[in-house]
Amino acid sequence: MLESWLESKGLNDTNQVLAYFAMSKLGESLIDGRTDTNPEGFNTVFGKWAFVVATRLNAGGLSYKVLDKEVFQKQMLEKLICICSVMLVGARHGGISVNVVEKEFRNEVRFAIDIFSMLICQFY
Numbered sequence: 001m002l003e004s005w006l007e008s009k010g011l012n013d014t015n016q017v018l019a020y021f022a023m024s025k026l027g028e029s030l031i032d033g034r035t036d037t038n039p040e041g042f043n044t045v046f047g048k049w050a051f052v053v054a055t056r057l058n059a060g061g062l063s064y065k066v067l068d069k070e071v072f073q074k075q076m077l078e079k080l081i082c083i084c085s086v087m088l089v090g091a092r093h094g095g096i097s098v099n100v101v102e103k104e105f106r107n108e109v110r111f112a113i114d115i116f117s118m119l120i121c122q123f124y
Contacts, residue, residue, distance in 0.1 A: 003073075015047030017057075017064075018076055032062045040065065042079075046072035077120055085112035 006014055020033030020042045033042040041063035045054045054064040067075070089108045090101045101109060 013048040015045060015049050015053050016072065016076075017053065018042070018044045018072070018079055020079075034063055042075070044072055044075055081113055081116040081120065084116055085109050088112050 006012060022031045022033075024031065034040070035042075043057070043062060043064045044067045045057070045064050046067050046069055047053070050066045054066050057064045086098055086101050086109055089105050089112060090096050090098065092108070093101070093105065
C-alpha cells in the first residue's frame with residue numbers, strides 16, 4: 001500500500017479512489033461495479049476532496065460513495081486480496097483468463113483469499 005509513502009510526502013489526506021470497471025465484450029460499455037446484489041456499486045472515494053470527486057464521477061454516470069479512511073482502507077485491502085488471489089490462480093494455471101478462473105477454480109481462489117486475509121490480519 002502507498003500509505004507510508006504518501007505520509008512521507010505530507011499527502012496524508014490525498015484523495016484516493018477504488019474503481020471497479022469491467023467490460024464484458026469489446027465495444028460494449030464499461031460496467032462500473034454495480035451488481036444485482038449491490039446496485040449502488042463498489043466504487044468508493046476517500047480524502048479531503050472526496051465529496052467533490054464523487055460528485056463529478058456520479059455526474060458522469062458512475063456510482064461512487066464517499067467513505068471515511070478506515071472503511072476505505074478495509075475495502076482497499078479486500079480489493080487487493082481479491083485481485084491477487086484471482087491473478088495468482090490464473091498464473092498457476094498457465095495464465096488463463098479471469099472468467100476461466102472464476103468458473104473452474106473457485107475453490108483455489110477461496111483458499112488464496114483465506115491465506116492472504118490471514119497474512120494481512122497479522123499486520124493490521
